[in-house]
Amino acid sequence: MHFLLLIHLDTVEMLTTVTIALVLSAFSGVLSAEKFRFSSYYGNHMVLQKAPAKAVVWGYGQKGAMVVVSLSETYKISTTVINGIWRATLKPVEAGGPYNLTASQSITNSSITLTDILFGDAWLCSGQSNMAFTVGQVINATEELALASKYTDVRIFQAALEQSEEELTDLARVEVPWSRPTAKLLGGKKFSHFSAVCWLFGRYLYETLKYPIGLVHSSWGGTPVEAWSSPRALKKCGLLDSVPYSDLFLQRNLLENVSGKWNNSVLWNAMIHPLLNMTITGAIWYQGEANSIYNRDKYNCSFPMMIDDWRMAFHKGSGGQTALDFPFGFVQLSTYRKNDSQDGFREIRWHQTADYGFAPNARMKNTFMAVAIDVPDEKSPYGSIHPEDKQDVAYRLVLGARAVAYGEKNVSFQGPFPTQAVLKQDFISIVFNQSINAIPEDGIFFEICCSEDKTCESDDKWLHVPIEKCGVDYVLVSKPQCPVANITAVRYLWTDWPCNFKACPIYSSDRLLPAPPFILAITKQ
Numbered sequence: 001m002h003f004l005l006l007i008h009l010d011t012v013e014m015l016t017t018v019t020i021a022l023v024l025s026a027f028s029g030v031l032s033a034e035k036f037r038f039s040s041y042y043g044n045h046m047v048l049q050k051a052p053a054k055a056v057v058w059g060y061g062q063k064g065a066m067v068v069v070s071l072s073e074t075y076k077i078s079t080t081v082i083n084g085i086w087r088a089t090l091k092p093v094e095a096g097g098p099y100n101l102t103a104s105q106s107i108t109n110s111s112i113t114l115t116d117i118l119f120g121d122a123w124l125c126s127g128q129s130n131m132a133f134t135v136g137q138v139i140n141a142t143e144e145l146a147l148a149s150k151y152t153d154v155r156i157f158q159a160a161l162e163q164s165e166e167e168l169t170d171l172a173r174v175e176v177p178w179s180r181p182t183a184k185l186l187g188g189k190k191f192s193h194f195s196a197v198c199w200l201f202g203r204y205l206y207e208t209l210k211y212p213i214g215l216v217h218s219s220w221g222g223t224p225v226e227a228w229s230s231p232r233a234l235k236k237c238g239l240l241d242s243v244p245y246s247d248l249f250l251q252r253n254l255l256e257n258v259s260g261k262w263n264n265s266v267l268w269n270a271m272i273h274p275l276l277n278m279t280i281t282g283a284i285w286y287q288g289e290a291n292s293i294y295n296r297d298k299y300n301c302s303f304p305m306m307i308d309d310w311r312m313a314f315h316k317g318s319g320g321q322t323a324l325d326f327p328f329g330f331v332q333l334s335t336y337r338k339n340d341s342q343d344g345f346r347e348i349r350w351h352q353t354a355d356y357g358f359a360p361n362a363r364m365k366n367t368f369m370a371v372a373i374d375v376p377d378e379k380s381p382y383g384s385i386h387p388e389d390k391q392d393v394a395y396r397l398v399l400g401a402r403a404v405a406y407g408e409k410n411v412s413f414q415g416p417f418p419t420q421a422v423l424k425q426d427f428i429s430i431v432f433n434q435s436i437n438a439i440p441e442d443g444i445f446f447e448i449c450c451s452e453d454k455t456c457e458s459d460d461k462w463l464h465v466p467i468e469k470c471g472v473d474y475v476l477v478s479k480p481q482c483p484v485a486n487i488t489a490v491r492y493l494w495t496d497w498p499c500n501f502k503a504c505p506i507y508s509s510d511r512l513l514p515a516p517p518f519i520l521a522i523t524k525q
Contacts, residue, residue, distance in 0.1 A: 047214025120212025276317025368400025
């Protein structure tokens with residue numbers, strides 16, 4: 001904004017007054033002009049989205065100035081600074097590099113060149129502390145960190161922890177600028193940089209795709225989904241005026257270095273909205289623990305709605321270059337407390353799938369889920385809510401990405417899921433959608449709802465039943481001691497901590513992917 005300052009002295013003629021005013025106005029314009037630069041999340045070593053999509057780059061400059069953007073002198077694009085911002089959509093570029101990206105502003109004869117630019121797939125990683133959990137915290141951390149320098153085409157970037165009550169145009173701060181991976185950057189202080197799930201996902205994906213991967217990490221420990229959601233998304237779930245997540249809900253987050261209060265949308269405003277102009281391939285998400293005790297029964301709306309809203313916003317912000325249905329992967333919650341049916345984890349796991357039990361589904365299309373209920377960690381030095389094994393989680397996410405995001409055929413990424421449960425004379429038959437590897441184990445795995453009024457909300461209506469027999473694609477469980485007419489539904493793994501490490505009873509035939517928790521109505525033969 002330009003300010004016109006008029007100085008009038010009785011001893012100064014009108015012409016002199018006008019001259020001073022014009023000079024000061026021009027000087028004010030120079031002072032208020034935005035410094036010519038790229039926005040915060042463009043820099044040396046970055047990965048821009050490859051063809052067929054077009055990468056978007058933008059920055060700041062002097063109002064009305066012409067800016068010319070060139071990519072290693074292969075072509076030039078001209079654009080104009082409008083309201084202090086310039087923006088250019090590059091031509092599609094195939095995977096590879098390195099390139100130099102230069103932006104020049106004519107009016108000030110300024111030029112900025114970014115070097116070592118690669119084109120590949122850009123993925124956003126977000127969530128709370130299990131996403132913030134660093135490579136230096138995982139099991140076999142020393143070995144993982146030693147591998148970092150071998151993956152120079154997997155580049156990392158991290159937004160700094162910031163909140164805002166208003167939507168920001170750009171990131172307020174950057175924690176890790178675009179960088180080649182090093183052990184030091186991947187193994188920062190606990191829950192800082194760099195995300196283990198994000199890094200391992202990118203590294204495993206690179207091993208499959210063999211072209212550059214850009215990882216944009218923006219997460220914060222102890223945060224509810226409401227903080228990451230826009231007001232328009234929250235309004236659709238009746239959460240726009242919900243009470244802020246506060247100190248009352250932080251007992252389990254003592255190791256997360258969290259602040260005491262999260263107003264709605266403060267992280268959407270500060271850590272997601274600024275990124276919307278970026279063209280991305282997709283996103284992965286690890287969150288839900290905070291909502292196990294906060295707006296839990298709304299999570300089946302708030303989480304899918306956040307995904308919908310992010311997709312719309314990234315599509316619009318990138319000028320249509322980010323797909324309107326970009327692939328979105330997430331981790332189903334692992335475990336927290338043994339023998340606790342009231343901590344909310346079982347409900348959140350179900351709500352993470354919009355109450356379908358699997359992903360993708362009719363409500364959450366083009367999504368993929370990594371089941372983590374079978375990788376508990378009672379001895380984690382960071383608390384049982386933070387399992388050290390992030391390798392299995394990342395591997396399962398990559399299987400989902402390969403199948404859903406990249407359309408690979410014959411990639412198994414889902415564990416067995418039941419297609420029917422049938423009450424027979426002496427047992428209940430549960431049939432799955434694929435061959436299974438089932439081992440009858442002692443524990444509370446299958447429960448049958450015995451309810452005269454056909455409602456199953458109360459735990460006292462659920463009776464534990466053992467596995468009697470396992471087949472190629474089915475299991476038989478005992479019929480409970482209750483009237484046949486009252487047998488209503490079956491549920492599986494419906495506790496916080498049902499299994500020991502990789503010891504749930506039902507897996508895929510190769511024993512790589514566990515069956516997720518489920519609830520299913522029982523039909524009578």
